[in-house]
Amino acid sequence: MINHLQEQTGAEMPEDHVQPADDMQIIENQSSTIDELSPLPDQEQEFEPLAEEKQVFEPLADEEQVFEPLVDEEHSSIEHVQQGTDYLSFTRKEMMDHLRELLVTGDIDTVRRDIDILKYHFYRKLKAEEELKRAEYIEKGGTSDDYLHEEDEQELILKSLLNKYREMRQVQNEQLEAEKKVNLEKKLKIIEELKELSNNTESIGGTFQQFKDLQNRWRSIGLVPQNELKNLWDTYHHYVEVFYDYIKINRELRDLDFKRNLEAKIELCEKTEALLLEASVVKALQTLQTFHEQWREIGPVPKEKRVEIWERFKIASTQVNKNHQDYFEQLRDTQKKNKEAKEALCTKVEEIVERSTNSLSQWTKSTKEIVEIQKLWGTITHVGKKDSDRLYKRFRALCNKFFSLKREFTSHEREEQENNLQLKQDLCVQAEALKDSVEWKSTTEEFIQLQNKWKEIGNVSQKHQEAIWRCFRKACNHFFDQKSKHYTSIESEYDNNLKAKRELIQQIKDFKHSNVPKENFEQLKEFQRQWSDIGFVPYKHMNKIHDEYRSAINKQFASLQMDDSERNRIQYKNKIETMVAAPKSRNKLGPERDRLMRRYQQLQSDLVVWENNIGFFSKSKSTAAMVSSVQQMIENGKAEMKELEEKIKIIDSLDDHKA
Numbered sequence: 001m002i003n004h005l006q007e008q009t010g011a012e013m014p015e016d017h018v019q020p021a022d023d024m025q026i027i028e029n030q031s032s033t034i035d036e037l038s039p040l041p042d043q044e045q046e047f048e049p050l051a052e053e054k055q056v057f058e059p060l061a062d063e064e065q066v067f068e069p070l071v072d073e074e075h076s077s078i079e080h081v082q083q084g085t086d087y088l089s090f091t092r093k094e095m096m097d098h099l100r101e102l103l104v105t106g107d108i109d110t111v112r113r114d115i116d117i118l119k120y121h122f123y124r125k126l127k128a129e130e131e132l133k134r135a136e137y138i139e140k141g142g143t144s145d146d147y148l149h150e151e152d153e154q155e156l157i158l159k160s161l162l163n164k165y166r167e168m169r170q171v172q173n174e175q176l177e178a179e180k181k182v183n184l185e186k187k188l189k190i191i192e193e194l195k196e197l198s199n200n201t202e203s204i205g206g207t208f209q210q211f212k213d214l215q216n217r218w219r220s221i222g223l224v225p226q227n228e229l230k231n232l233w234d235t236y237h238h239y240v241e242v243f244y245d246y247i248k249i250n251r252e253l254r255d256l257d258f259k260r261n262l263e264a265k266i267e268l269c270e271k272t273e274a275l276l277l278e279a280s281v282v283k284a285l286q287t288l289q290t291f292h293e294q295w296r297e298i299g300p301v302p303k304e305k306r307v308e309i310w311e312r313f314k315i316a317s318t319q320v321n322k323n324h325q326d327y328f329e330q331l332r333d334t335q336k337k338n339k340e341a342k343e344a345l346c347t348k349v350e351e352i353v354e355r356s357t358n359s360l361s362q363w364t365k366s367t368k369e370i371v372e373i374q375k376l377w378g379t380i381t382h383v384g385k386k387d388s389d390r391l392y393k394r395f396r397a398l399c400n401k402f403f404s405l406k407r408e409f410t411s412h413e414r415e416e417q418e419n420n421l422q423l424k425q426d427l428c429v430q431a432e433a434l435k436d437s438v439e440w441k442s443t444t445e446e447f448i449q450l451q452n453k454w455k456e457i458g459n460v461s462q463k464h465q466e467a468i469w470r471c472f473r474k475a476c477n478h479f480f481d482q483k484s485k486h487y488t489s490i491e492s493e494y495d496n497n498l499k500a501k502r503e504l505i506q507q508i509k510d511f512k513h514s515n516v517p518k519e520n521f522e523q524l525k526e527f528q529r530q531w532s533d534i535g536f537v538p539y540k541h542m543n544k545i546h547d548e549y550r551s552a553i554n555k556q557f558a559s560l561q562m563d564d565s566e567r568n569r570i571q572y573k574n575k576i577e578t579m580v581a582a583p584k585s586r587n588k589l590g591p592e593r594d595r596l597m598r599r600y601q602q603l604q605s606d607l608v609v610w611e612n613n614i615g616f617f618s619k620s621k622s623t624a625a626m627v628s629s630v631q632q633m634i635e636n637g638k639a640e641m642k643e644l645e646e647k648i649k650i651i652d653s654l655d656d657h658k659a
Helices: 002-009 043-047 063-067 078-082 092-105 108-139 153-197 204-220 226-247 251-277 281-297 303-354 360-379 385-434 440-456 462-489 491-510 517-533 539-558 564-581 585-614 621-658
Strands: none
Touching: 092 108, 092 153, 108 153, 108 385, 153 204, 153 226, 251 281, 251 303, 281 303, 303 360, 303 385, 360 385, 385 440, 385 462, 440 462, 462 491, 491 517, 491 539, 517 539, 539 564, 564 585, 564 621, 585 621
């Protein structure tokens, strides 16, 4: 079809132009080109024979192809889907009723497009219903391979009606071929009459009127057999030229004829230009084809207007053809984007299938994602015939794989839930045995371990979940309620300890140093011993009272008359002793010692680098400052390492003592 349109308009077609679907190719390719319609040297140029006559609405080469079921979204042109009867609201039975009506009341040449659109929507609905049945079958536990397709009554009716339609077209085609032969005989008879006109002795006016009548009869006759077309036109135009040579028609009559022809061609130009506003590019192109047929039938125009009128017609024709090309270029771009979108959805389903899913809630979440993706898939339209089946099969296979894995998981999940129920029942028995224990610390740790194990065990079936949880929670709550009552009874003791520690902090703050540094130091040590002897305080006051104590004792140690290194050592030792006295002191001393060791090892490594680098520097004045800076870094590093060694010794001695 595209080749034919190129020949009719003279416009160049791009090599990558997309051919429309087969069901849009309603006009056979022709060998005549627009160049054969260009102006000729003499006045009879309009009667130059064309190589072939266009055969409109010829049947396709493979007639059976038209009736092949459209089982996917790409077997029909988008142009068709967007125009004509709105079959989206029809049921498949209503479509069959409408098809019967078309075959009874419709013209075979005009209902073909409606039938193609109806087939598209029929099979699209049938396909959707079939997929829904398949999905329901799989959801109930069946497999895709076991699913059996049931023969559809409406589909059988459709095939029967389409066979009837094919038979009607066959009859029509046979009639058309017979009509072509009759038309050939009629045109041959007109040629014989043209030959006789050259021997006519009547007046020029009468003879010319006979000639015009023969031309009108020629134009009113329909198609002829293709193999006779060129020879027929050659013969016809030959005798037309002979007639003009014979009668020597006078200029005034010829000018009048030229004027009428010019008016007719101007009207054709206007109609062609109006096609640029036609919404359907396919309809516009078909109409343009008819206009070219009419153009060829119209006689010559005045010589001075020939190029002008032809250029106007040619420009409008070229633009109509370009609109057609642009439409299908845009269609190709849309299909490419739709293809990319569907490939992205396939990739997303692959990711969902491949990711690890270990719980029923995760499977439920993934199922919702798959359902949403399936809905989105249904909103994406055409992707091109060659990719439609491939992408759909890939998408369907991935979805089937997901639901197959889900069924497999659900089967294993039931077995695992039974095992989990047994494990949780065992934990309930252990909790019942421990709930009355008064070994608060050790039993608390055991209950925490039981609770952690409970969390590690997976789900149980819904019918047992609430009961088994109430049993376990009751035992845990009983123990911790008893523990809470016990510690409430010693709360008053904690309050007394808090009061004693506050009094001790005030004594530390009020302490006045004597002139003997050693006595001052021993008194501060005594304050520390007294602090350690006082028991626990309420938890909510623990951090605050401890911070007040450290602030007071550190301030007193800072005021002792001794060198900075000794003071720092005593303060650090005081800090570590406080940590040792606190609960879970080993958990605090370990990280502190590790931090000091990491710093010590880092300084060792840095000293090696610094000492090696000094040897690379020359003794020139330009590097003296750099050498001095590195030496200072070495001295500072060694001093810090010595201080770190002292702190590590303090931690080790106190840690051993606590052990």
